[in-house]
Every structure is written in C-alpha cells, then in structure tokens.
Amino acid sequence: MLQSAKLKYIYPIGLFIAFFLDGIIEQLFSRQLFQYPYSMVSNLTIIWMVLSIFFEGESHIHFVMWAFIIGLAFDWYYTGIFGVNVFIYPLTVILVRGIEPFLKHRFLEIFFVTSLAVGLSNALFYVVFQAFHFANVSTAFFIGYAFIPTIILNLSFLVIIYYPVKILFRKTRGTNSRIFK
Template sequence: MRYFFPLGLLLTLLLDGIFSNLFAAEFFRPNSMIESRLFVVWLVMALCFGEIDHPYLWAVIAGLIFDIYYTGIIGPMFMILPLIVYLTNLMYRFLTPSFIVVLLICLIDITVITTLFYGIFFAISYTSVSLSEFIGETLGPTLAYNLAALVILYWPLKKFFEEFSGNRSV
C-alpha cells in the first residue's frame, strides 16, 4: 500500500482533469457545472478500508499538486484536504463500516470541499456566482456525478484496499 496509495492519488487527480477535458461539453454547460472529485473518492475509500501511512502528509501533497496544476492559487485545496482527512477519520471512527456509511462520508466530504472552495474563491472575488446558483448549478451536479462514480467504484476499490492492506472482511 506504501506505493499504491500515492500512485492512485496522483492518478485520480490526473483523471479528474482528463475527464473534465474529455467531457467538457457535458460537464460545463451554461446552467450546470460538474467538478470531478475522483481523488476524494480514492482518499475516502483508502481511509476507510486501507492502512495508509501519513495520510495528512499525502493530503497536503495532493492539495498542493491540485492547487498548482488546476487553480494556480496555492492554498485552497492545500488547506482543505487535510481537513477532509480529519473529518473522514472522525466520522468513520464512530460509524459502523458499510456501503451507506462510506457513501454518506463521501457526500459530506465532497460537499465540504466544493463549498469551501467556492467560499474561498468568492471571498477573493475569483467568482461572482451567488450561493443559490452555486448550490443548484455546481454542488448538486457535482455530488450526483461523484456519488455515481463511488457507487460504480465502491466494490472494486474496497476489495483492492482490503487485499493490499491485509484487511480481509467477511
């Protein structure tokens, strides 16, 4: 897992950009915008089912890569991803592991990331979209896309992380 987790995190960061580019016509329409967050799905699944060394360090590195590659503004994802690792660990510690629990954790994490990202960009006047437009045109479609991706990837990723972490569940 020492090598698979960081490689998977980097791959999912790149896949988010690749999918956004390939499906730009579908993802970015005048009345809706979908932000691919497959790296969050990878991170949540790894935290829930894998044995990850130094998850906060990897969150900081992934946030830095995201900020440099996608936004050009160092800071937003650099600060948000370690918070997401903390929230995920906190929620998962108090809940019984199941598909629904992981789905809800991912829903909360993507909501927090997308909303904080919007809030930071709104505060620095990088966007002027109203909160109601953001919720209806960005947050909703983003959650739908990423949760659909989680539904598709849940069982293969769960099996992958359990296999390579030595956690075999019944």
C-alpha cells in the same frame, strides 16, 4: 506486515491516478460537465482519499501529509491559486478520519461520508473563491447549478469504483482486517 508495506505504495499511486483522472475527465467531457448553466466537477481524488481511510486497516498511511501534497499539486496544476486545496484537502481528511471510527464501514455509511467530504470541499472552495472575488455567482445559483450536480456526479463515480477499490485494498492487505468480516 508485508501487506501493509504494499499499501503504502499503492495509496500514493492511486492518489495520483485519481488526481490525473480528475483532469482527464474534465477535459474529455467538458461539454457535458460544463454545459451552461450547469457545472460539475470531478472529485475522484477526494473519493480515493475517503475510500482509503475506510479500507486502510492498520497500515498507518499519513493521510494528512498526502492530502497536503495532493492539494499543493491541485493548486499548482489545475487552479493556479496556491493555498486553497492545500488547506481544504487536509481539512477534509481530518474530518473523515474523525468520523470513521464511529461507523461500521457499510456502503451507505461510506456513501454518506463521501457526499459530506465532496460537499465540504466544494463548499469551502466556493467560499474561498467568493471571499477573494474569484467567483461572482450567488449562493443559490452555486447550490442549484454546481454543488448539487457535482455531488450527484461524484456519488455516481463512488458507486462505480466502490467495489473495485474495496477488492484492491482487500487483496493488498489480506482478509484478516476488521473491515472485511
């Protein structure tokens, strides 16, 4: 029980660290990430949420609530347009939570679900921005020069942080979980 209580504090701290790292990465590496015509967006926040869903065990973290809060923070701090990530992040979390029980928590399965979550959130972001005329690029241009590079960037991040996050959750929760058999 004590392990579970620690995780309830570690999850939001990690979520806000990922939130700020998204902005820091995009600021520090803006020349590389946004070199015309390519555009890559860091989604460490989504990766953290996906990994946490897979590694949480039985601690009962309120992922949808936290996704709503971080979506609101993203809209307020980064985009300035309220309502986009407030709905995209919880929707992504609901999708991942719906898929997670059917998987065996292997790296390749988590890799696939993460690519699905990052892809869904970026595609929904594009659709919303197109619908409200905040973006004016063709779908083919978006897919070729923003969507695919963003997926590749974030899956690279996943490969780098997967085992450290898994170890963090293992040490926080103990090793008697169904995931770490």
